[in-house]
Amino acid sequence: MEIELQVTYQEKAMKQLQADADKIGQLIKVQMDHLTMPQCPLYEEVLDTQMYGLSREIDFAVKLGLVDRIKGNEILSILEKEMTVLHELYTTK
Amino acid sequence: MEIELQVTYQEKAMKQLQADADKIGQLIKVQMDHLTMPQCPLYEEVLDTQMYGLSREIDFAVKLGLVDRIKGNEILSILEKEMTVLHELYTTK
Incomplete structure (x- = not known):
């Protein structure tokens, strides 16, 4: 049961x-459209x-031991790549 | 054991x-000094x-059921009061 609850929080x-990352992804998509x-x-x-x-939420979750640092960084880096694409689309327009 | 682990995360x-609120309190104090x-x-x-x-961390913790909304708001409101005092000291100086 102990492990179960731990998994639940994680x-x-x-x-x-x-969900919060998806919201940002949605913002990026809207902007691209x-x-x-x-x-x-x-x-x-x-x-x-x-x-x-989002990065503050991730840091907090990592410090609590709820989320792996690597997993957390992955979420941010995917969004950062999308933002770079968006930025390039704007600057080359 | 289940309750124990829950309490640990909470x-x-x-x-x-x-700890994060204390850091902000420290920033306010330094500014006052x-x-x-x-x-x-x-x-x-x-x-x-x-x-x-900090407010994003609190929202996150509340959504996970780790922190009471009232408790979380208390942390923010104490800091907001300190910031108001600091702001008044600056504007009346």
């Missing part, structure tokens, strides 16, 4: 982080703020 | 949040960023 933590619209100078700031928030 | 979560020095325009931004990070 699963919950990963699910929550993934609207590349032809007038550029919104705030989108980078909004994304940066959200990324910072 | 205790860890509260300790970590309190240096009121006579040339005003640093970035201190408010630094504090706001740190407060946002």
